[in-house]
Amino acid sequence: MDMYREEILEHWQNPQNFGVIKNADLVIEQVNPLCGDEVIFYFKIKEKKVNDVKFTGSGCAISIASASILSENIRNKKISTLSKVTGEDVLKLIGGSVAPARLKCAFLALEAVRKIL
Amino acid sequence: MDPQKIKQDFPILNRKVNGKQIVYLDSAATSQKPKQVIEVISNYYKNNNANVHRGIHTLSVEATEMYEGARRKVADFVGVKDAAEIIFVRNATEALNLIAYSWGRLNISKGDEIVVTVAEHHSNFVPWQQLAIENGGILKIVPILDDGSLDEEAFLKAITKKTKLVSFFHVSNVLGTINDVGRLSQIVHRKAPNVIVVVDGAQAVPHMKVDIGKIGCDFYVFTGHKMLGPTGIGVLWGKRELLEGMPPFMFGGEMISKVEFNKSSWNELPWKFEAGTPDIAGAVGLGAAVDYLNKIGMENIRKHEIELCDYAIKKLSKIDRVTIYGPEDAKKRGGVVAFNVGNIHAHDVASILDEEGVAVRSGHHCAQPLMDYLGVKSAARASFYLYNTKEDMNRLVKGVLKVKEVFKIK
Numbered sequence: 001m002d003m004y005r006e007e008i009l010e011h012w013q014n015p016q017n018f019g020v021i022k023n024a025d026l027v028i029e030q031v032n033p034l035c036g037d038e039v040i041f042y043f044k045i046k047e048k049k050v051n052d053v054k055f056t057g058s059g060c061a062i063s064i065a066s067a068s069i070l071s072e073n074i075r076n077k078k079i080s081t082l083s084k085v086t087g088e089d090v091l092k093l094i095g096g097s098v099a100p101a102r103l104k105c106a107f108l109a110l111e112a113v114r115k116i117l
Numbered sequence: 118m119d120p121q122k123i124k125q126d127f128p129i130l131n132r133k134v135n136g137k138q139i140v141y142l143d144s145a146a147t148s149q150k151p152k153q154v155i156e157v158i159s160n161y162y163k164n165n166n167a168n169v170h171r172g173i174h175t176l177s178v179e180a181t182e183m184y185e186g187a188r189r190k191v192a193d194f195v196g197v198k199d200a201a202e203i204i205f206v207r208n209a210t211e212a213l214n215l216i217a218y219s220w221g222r223l224n225i226s227k228g229d230e231i232v233v234t235v236a237e238h239h240s241n242f243v244p245w246q247q248l249a250i251e252n253g254g255i256l257k258i259v260p261i262l263d264d265g266s267l268d269e270e271a272f273l274k275a276i277t278k279k280t281k282l283v284s285f286f287h288v289s290n291v292l293g294t295i296n297d298v299g300r301l302s303q304i305v306h307r308k309a310p311n312v313i314v315v316v317d318g319a320q321a322v323p324h325m326k327v328d329i330g331k332i333g334c335d336f337y338v339f340t341g342h343k344m345l346g347p348t349g350i351g352v353l354w355g356k357r358e359l360l361e362g363m364p365p366f367m368f369g370g371e372m373i374s375k376v377e378f379n380k381s382s383w384n385e386l387p388w389k390f391e392a393g394t395p396d397i398a399g400a401v402g403l404g405a406a407v408d409y410l411n412k413i414g415m416e417n418i419r420k421h422e423i424e425l426c427d428y429a430i431k432k433l434s435k436i437d438r439v440t441i442y443g444p445e446d447a448k449k450r451g452g453v454v455a456f457n458v459g460n461i462h463a464h465d466v467a468s469i470l471d472e473e474g475v476a477v478r479s480g481h482h483c484a485q486p487l488m489d490y491l492g493v494k495s496a497a498r499a500s501f502y503l504y505n506t507k508e509d510m511n512r513l514v515k516g517v518l519k520v521k522e523v524f525k526i527k
Contacts, residue, residue: 036494
């Protein structure tokens with residue numbers, strides 16, 4: 001089925017930037033109250049840019065894959081631009097369709113990242 | 118009983134989901150409604166609708182008779198002689214909150230202990246936790262054993278001279294475990310006769326014969342929408358002398374006996390606790406649900422669910438990497454099977470099952486303390502009712518195999 005394309009399953013099995021930054025400048029935790037899934041994002045910030053980003057957490061394939069893909073895409077981005085990332089952007093990044101009931105899962109990482117400001 | 122024939126009474130089970138005939142395995146969340154219930158509600162609005170207990174006109178008299186008739190039916194259904202002990206509320210959650218607010222705020226003081234189990238639904242956990250916080254009480258949580266049954270030794274130990282109230286589930290909404298609520302009530306009262314025993318029967322009353330009069334508890338709660346009735350109507354049962362000693366939880370119309378400038382007095386039971394216009398159509402619908410269940414027979418429903426549960430557990434446990442929670446013996450559990458597939462998140466399992474037309478619940482099932490205790494974040498849950506068939510179980514098994522295929526796990 002469309003939601004579980006090869007790329008999503010690949011990110012689920014081998015999430016990119018998975019781990020902790022010990023001396024992070026910023027740590028943001030985000031919980032999905034519906035299911036208890038959570039992600040924790042760690043940021044190193046240099047010259048108002050994302051110098052390094054990692055995340056940990058536990059969740060479904062959709063939330064882990066979207067966190068993984070998002071983390072790849074925000075490295076070296078200006079902090080000020082992160083608040084402008086929309087749900088639609090995330091859906092484009094992860095490609096394919098996400099069932100309405102699963103949008104919360106897809107946006108969990110985004111909600112964390114947008115808290116950076 | 119013929120579940121195939123019963124299915125035809127439920128219009129919604131005719132529909133297709135994602136191009137496939139729906140298999141509804143989420144009755145522990147809410148049951149579907151037979152046309153007999155839907156029609157009674159519709160007919161009530163078409164023919165008899167009026168406010169209850171205050172009109173002299175014909176419609177009001179009819180509506181009152183139907184509303185109070187439903188109360189009598191519900192009382193008989195659960196073995197309660199005095200129908201005035203049946204309080205209509207919104208759902209089991211409201212019933213538990215009513216006890217916590219009315220009885221609890223009055224009777225729990227600093228150092229008093231409240232005992233619950235780790236496997237409670239949030240609705241039988243958080244009201245007590247918050248009551249303990251507000252009134253300086255102590256919440257004690259009894260563990261379960263590896264087979265999903267209550268740790269009775271720890272349960273007995275948890276009850277002390279300071280215990281004021283004990284609340285536990287009749288059937289677990291996650292593990293399916295059936296508590297012997299009669300024996301547990303006896304254990305509590307033998308050790309501490311004045312302790313109040315509350316039983317959460319939300320997952321029991323829809324699925325098995327429950328005789329509240331014989332349990333020996335002090336309060337028993339359940340909800341209508343899980344037993345073929347509409348949403349918005351639930352039941353609090355309490356012993357008359359307890360209910361009479363409790364202050365009202367809400368104030369307004371219906372619950373009043375006399376109102377003066379500076380004081381008011383309260384109506385008799387059960388209306389003292391039914392402030393405002395009640396869910397008349399809901400109660401009437403619940404009465405129709407009780408008629409339907411009585412026609413099929415609760416013993417037959419229970420027998421059917423044991424068969425389905427046994428079949429499902431046997432089939433699912435043959436699939437590699439499927440973990441099933443709760444008692445192995447279908448006779449010791451309600452029609453609930455919670456499971457996980459490998460390390461796949463329950464939401465992903467439920468999404469793929471939905472794609473196959475199979476509706477299951479996934480997540481923490483409003484039982485986070487239990488999930489923490491089991492060491493899992495989430496689980497998928499298939500729950501059964503009188504309209505489910507072995508064919509439905511086969512579709513579930515096929516769906517689980519599909520999950521493994523999509524996620525490429527062996």
